[in-house]
Amino acid sequence: MTSDNDRRRGLLARLRERPAARSRGRRRLGAAVRLIAALMLAGGAYTVFAPGAQAQDNPQLTGAAAEGKALFDVSCVTCHGRNAQGVEGRGPSLIGVGAASVEFQVSSGRMPLARQEAQAHRKPPVFTDEQTRQLAQYIQELGGGPVVPEGDDLREDGNVAAGGELFRINCSQCHAFGGGGGALSSGKFAPSLHPATDRQIYAAMLSGPQNMPVFGDNQLRPEQKADIIAYIQETLKHDQDPGGFNLGRYGPSTEGLAIFLVGIVALVFASLWIAGKS
């Protein structure tokens, strides 16, 4: 029940509020103006073209964005509405969320959504990298917003020690010390970081998907983001566990399970044998 309400609240909030998410403080005003302009433009376009006219040949869109729009109109329009303005009760507006958000949601398979629930789950992506880029380009050109830098390796020269410190202060409370994720209120959760790529982590920090707070470039500079990504990818994921099997890095709960399932069970078997008559 609670989670239902939350989602509705969340979606409404997104509907109303998403545009603001793109703003970086110092360009806030400008952004707002452009946003309102974009909204009016989009709204105007909608009223003009709604009865059935196709907006495919929108002259403002670049080639990639036009491709993206074609994809959007097939797979996303049901929930996010024509021109990504959102549909009440189904999906939020995507105006101003930026390419970063699209990239995160689509490349991690969270979008398109399989079903409405407290939170989208990671799935095998539906779109190829190329298609994802096109979708992102389309949304970017519709309303602007944060963009992930070019390249697949976003941790160049990242300092794992600095990254570790930033990770512990900003990330570990939700994603846990080993990056395995954790529970949030009412069925929501912070996902595991293990399947995430550099770009996805970067995009998530920039765009604050779902309930994750936004860590804009003003708050964590790009080089600090590189540090964090380096810590996650190199120390948490790549470094070998020096102490044997890590029991899933769930902390003391699996350790407690292990002492009973392995230690006590083994020793009870041993004592059965020792005291046994045969």
Add this chain to the structure above:
Amino acid sequence: MSPHTEHQASQGREPLDVNDPRLTRFDIVREGAHRDDIEIVHYEPQVLPGTKAERRLTRVVAGFFLITGLAATAFLAIYIWWPWQYEPGRGGDKFYTPLLGLTLGVALLAVGFGILTWGKKLLPKEVSIQDRHEGQVDKESRTITGQTMLYMADELGVKRRPLLGISLLAGLAPVAAVAAAPLVGGLISQPHKNNQMFTTGFAMPEGGQRIRLVREDGRPIRPADISTGGQLTVFPGIDHGVSNKHADSPTLLIHLRDSDAQESRRANERIGHGDYMWGNYAAFSKICTHAGCPASLFEQQTNRLLCPCHQSQFLITDNARPIFGPASRRLPQLPIEVDSEGFFVAKSDYTETVGPDFWERP
């Protein structure tokens, strides 16, 4: 050796003369057991000397001990020669500790099972019965001891000379206190020294300036540093502000969305905290009012703050009121504004007590 399961005459039988040269060693053992009220009723070798079974079991036990030797040698070799140090880009060696554990474990298990097999399979099975003498407390002895103690009490004459007893007690009581005094006196520490339980690092020094909010690296914070829907852990900009010396000061600075900020402001006004926010920014203590963990799992869409230790949930837009879990008190809010240079400052210290509850918290 043949099984010693002959019938025994037990109680009331004459003790054997253990120096009798005709007795076997087992006879003497059994005589010893008798003297401890033990009847060895069944004593039967499991394997007969010189049989195939004996040779087989001997080989098994010896095999276990040899495995121990091998595993222990392997342990030493790995301990000395295996590369074990942490290497950047690779981590500590994945196999060093597991191999040490494995070889040590195998060595110990093998010696254990060797000994167990030896004891369990090669030694004769036995059933002995020992008397407990339960309920056969020596009544005479009880009487003698009781009377002796009463006699001692009589001799001391505490009953006749009560002053002795009273004065002894009166004398010893302070001695006990003397033993406890240095410990208690040394440990005891006034909890309200400098009003420390009610102040944090944001308290303005006498006639001083308002304390700036700084990041973990000490840099002050401009409003533009936090995106909408973002949050930042901030500290008092004082000496050791970012350290465990001020464990009660860490604060969460949150940039709310417009509508949430309005809701938040209205909630603030309801409890007379109308001017605690600055713009869409609100700052709440990061230290949970329940058990003191950092309540820092901020959900930017539902505006809930979750504490990971006991799952208390606080609604930021309603003055961080606890809405779920064991916390009973809202997170204190830090009144903030922006100074002339454009950095966040605390208008004053927290106006409510920060951190877990205690008896004299008003």
Add this chain to the structure above:
Amino acid sequence: MKRRKFDLAATPGKAAAGVDDRFAVATPLRKLLNKVFPDHWSFLLGEIALFSFVVLLLTGVFLTFFFEPAMTEVVYDGSYAPLQGTPMSAAYASSLDISFDVRGGLVMRQMHHWAALLFMAAIVVHMLRIFFTGAFRKPRETNWIIGSLLFWVGFLAGFTGYSLPDDGLSGTGLRIASAIMLSIPVIGSWVTSSIFGGEFPGTIIISRFFIAHVLLIPGLLVALISVHLGLVFTQKHTQWPGPGRTNNNVVGERMFPRYALKQGGFFMVVFGVIALMGGLFQINPIWLFGPYEAWVVSAASQPDWYVMFLDGSTRLMPAWEISIPLGDGYVIPPLFWPTVVLPGILVGLSTMYPFLEARQRKDYRSHNLLERPRDAPARTAVGAMAVAFYIVLTLSGANDVIADKFQISLNAMTWAGRIGLLVAPPLAYYVTYRLCLGLQQHDREVLAHGVETGIIRRMPDGRFVEVHQPLSASNGHADGHGQLDYVGWVVPKKMNRLGALGPAIRGFFYPIEKPVEAPVSPGHPPVEARPEREEVGSGESRH
């Protein structure tokens, strides 16, 4: 030459005589060598705890050579790169050094931690054995109380040890401990400030916990364990009822050599299992938690499993705060009830239980024979209730991990725990009670009518009946066989258990179907209670 050889052979004897001349050890040593111990697998559970304690002492001493119990701030420059240059306490830095820069230090640290978990787990399992078999009854109440205290002292030992590395996880635990102390009415803030030497975390707590962890608490443990073992020794071990076993004797093996040999072997096995776990399973990777900083926390911050039930009770506690409107106002925080009052009640109930039960049953006799759990349904059911209560709390202590990994709502987990805490114990009581009665009933049926043979016979009137093999010869009763009395021990329920001696574990890993052998000593079928010690022994042999 000849004389010397002779001397050599006689030397041990001479030396022994010399020792006895001086210390008169022969008689006490004979008594020790001749001690009889009953043998049953469940009597070895306490040994697991004892042996892991020995391993704890061994590995713990190793760790003290490298651990620096100080909160002085240092900058880490050890070989673990992801923390290089990070300011931290000397305690944490030295714990990292043990893990990364002391050769073999990590396996020692992990063995120490696993041994601690095993110590507590074995204590709990051993305590359950004692409880469900009624071994705590007179004359062993004192040992039961000492045992319960051992759990709590072990709990303190574990908690202080968990706090020493001063990493992010242990600091969070310490923070909660300080909040628990703070929650005590009237004196809370004084207690906390005195223990921490000022405001949390202060600069002294690690040193204080260190001396408690390596000297005071182990000292107390050694003392309690010695008394515990001493009492087992002087009061003699309990035994299961069975052929030849009475309240006044102990049937088993003499301590030396076979029993002692088995104990020695078992110690090695316990040590070996701890070594295997210490090497193969990573425990408490402190390097991932980072140094303790008051503003840093990880999702799923949990205590070790034996503290988890208190964490669970804290999570389930509703936010009931008691305000006392006197003067400036006083408050009893909700944290006080599940973390101070609840353990207090648990200590009280567990230590008082033997006396409560004796009073309730009006049974003040001495008991050296154990009771099968089914024969004391009320006690077994109470025990099941306690276990259910404990399990609900422990699971709730990990409810965020469960919620996350099984994709259940966290709030739903909390509610499930709250409801479960009220519903599960009474349910466990009822189910267990019925189960015990059912088992009793079945035992009595077999004694009265015999063992089911699986042979179905058709009666002249067309009915089908199963043939039962009676357990005793006919004594002129109407149904053609006599009824045996229940003696508190296993009743054979399968044909191939007939004639088996007591609880023989025959082929644990694979069934061994041997032809039924002539019973060797003590020589009579299981269900006949033997009279007092008389002529015992079978007089027959297989060889």
